[in-house]
Amino acid sequence: MRILVLCHYWAPEVGAPQRRWQWLAQGLVERGHELAVLTPAPHYPVGVLLDDAAWLAPGAARRDAAGALVHRTAFRPYDAGLGGRGLDQAVAAVDALRIGLARFRGGMRPDVIIGSVPGLPTLPVALALGAALHCPVVAELRDAWPDILDSASQWSGAAAQGGGAGLSAPLSAAARRVTSVVVSAWQRRASAVVTTTDSFAAVLGQRGVGRVVTIRNTAAAVAPVPPVQVDKVDSRLRVLYLGTVGRAQGLVSAVRAARLAQDAGTPILLRVVGDGAELAAVQAEAERLAAPVEVLPPVPASQVAAHYTWADSVLVSLQDWPAMGLTVPSKLYEVLGVGRHVSGAVAGEAAQVISDSGGGSVVPPQDPAALAALWSVLARDRSRLRVLGAGRWLAAHASPEVMVSRYEALLQEVARG
Incomplete structure (x- = not known):
């Protein structure tokens, strides 16, 4: 053909x-x-x-x-x-x-x-x-x-x-x-x-x-990533966003959530790795709030595994636009594939995939207070970072x-x- x-x-x-x-x-x-x-x-x-x-x-x-x-x-x-x-x-x-x-x-x-x-x-x-x-x-x-x-x-x-x-x-x-x-x-x-x-x-x-x-x-092919250390108590919660920093992702909300979590006494660092139309807005908001956020440039595929290894949880975020409920970010499949906990600020089918796969936790999109509360819970109880069964869900459905x-x-x- x-x-x-x-x-x-x-x-x-x-x-x-x-x-x-x-x-x-x-x-x-x-x-x-x-x-x-x-x-x-x-x-x-x-x-x-x-x-x-x-x-x-x-x-x-x-x-x-x-x-x-x-x-x-x-x-x-x-x-x-x-x-x-x-x-x-x-x-x-x-x-x-x-x-x-x-x-x-x-x-x-x-x-x-x-x-x-x-x-x-x-x-x-x-x-x-x-x-x-x-x-x-x-x-x-x-x-x-x-x-x-x-x-x-x-x-x-x-x-x-x-x-x-x-x-x-x-x-x-x-x-x-x-x-x-x-x-x-x-x-x-x-x-x-x-x-x-x-x-x-x-x-x-x-x-x-x-x-x-x-x-x-x-799931994109990524080098093997070691399991997250759930018994670690001497460092802050490390949250990774890796991908397009575009309008549809709404990452300014995540910057605000990181600041709220820090204000609530949660030791946290949000790392944003990528580029896109909203990068300047994300950087500006992080500076305005003095939020615990670091912004890094995009990396080649050979360096992706190192960032996943660093992370305790990986953020998957979308805007709260109605059409986003009909969307599943491709990055979600990659995170499920490497076995990292997903902090899902999503609704609709993406939220359902996270729930069905057992791959992480879900909060409403564009709700900084809810996302900050989730990160505070994860920092206090790191056993919730352990995810099981996501690979089996991927094999069956994607x-x-x-x-x-x-x-x-x-x-x-x-x-x-």
């Missing part, structure tokens, strides 16, 4: 979409499928070209470590603002259409096209390319589109705090309504839709989207082999029509 993937994020960039497609691509190629990819030259998260190697430049095509033939498109440099990233995604999507029409006609025509979101402009371009090449399209939605638009006014506030500019409220409301209708129409045009959560799959099914399949994320098999079966079904 010949599969063409349109995706705005791809290795050697580092991030959740890139990790997801690394193991999916490798699994599909290992099963004998020919995988081609249309994706921009690597520029995430800073918005400028990360590597000037000729084989990563726009227009280049080369097989990557997973065995996929990666065709690089143009991109538009951007800063921290939402508008710049949207224009970048649009430029890359239009160039993907141009390259796709030029390179995948005739004998190179794919059996099925996948349009992967985030990178919302990717979806209509995938549908247009499918119509031009006469092949079916699968829409992959990593986020709860269009439901996430209900919280767009809060994106604007976050953007202003982080240095970007939002749309005016009336224009934003009108744009949200139109975009919601259009995105729903795109979803119904696709031959099938892939989501990463059962809860969002159910929502789409209720809206009349015909074929919806859940392909969960899975193993890479099962997820690749499910994706393969869906693509074969769609390709057969």
Whole structure:
């Protein structure tokens, strides 16, 4: 089967979409499928070209470590603002259409096209390319589109705090309504839709989207991490956040929780490792409150295990936006895989995964007092940091082999029509 993937994020960039497609691509190629990819030259998260190697430049095509033939498109440099990233995604999507029409006609025509979101402009371009090449399209939605638009006014506030500019409220409301209708129409045009959560799959099914399949994320490969020391009494509670410091994570709330825990007499240190649109806001709040928080830059995969070894508990945080209840952060699967206790400031399906797996504790999202209280309890009773059974839950519900098999079966079904 010949599969063409349109995706705005791809290795050697580092991030959740890139990790997801690394193991999916490798699994599909290992099963004998020919995988081609249309994706921009690597520029995430800073918005400028990360590597000037000729084989990563726009227009280049080369097989990557997973065995996929990666065709690089143009991109538009951007800063921290939402508008710049949207224009970048649009430029890359239009160039993907141009390259796709030029390179995948005739004998190179794919059996099925996948349009992967985030990178919302990717979806209509995938549908247009499918119509031009006469092949079916699968829409992959990593986020709860269009439901996430209900919280767009809060994106604007976050953007202003982080240095970007939002749309005016009336224009934003009108744009949200139109975009919601259009995105729903795109979803119904696709031959099938892939989501990463059962809860969002159910929502789409209720809206009349015909074929919806859940392909969960899975745990990234991390070097073995020793068990947490539950009998240690001579140091503060060490809490780690490792990942994207974006608007959807709402980490300013965690900074406030760390300060509240300290004020209550809990010895604690919150370590934030990563980068993103909200990094400046997190740093500013930590300085304003003199909170027990240290902020470190992103690290390569080879250094991730060292941070997990340092941690007593790992924070998984989301905003309290309604659509976030339909989301499970991919980082949660990684933390369950290494066996560290999860401090989950989440709701909905993510909270249910933590509960069902026995992987940690849950408090309401964006509630600094509740999170501070949890950390105080963990510091007093470190036996609660011991987690059991998370690995068994992952094997049963989110193993890479099962997820690749499910994706393969869906693509074969769609390709057969």
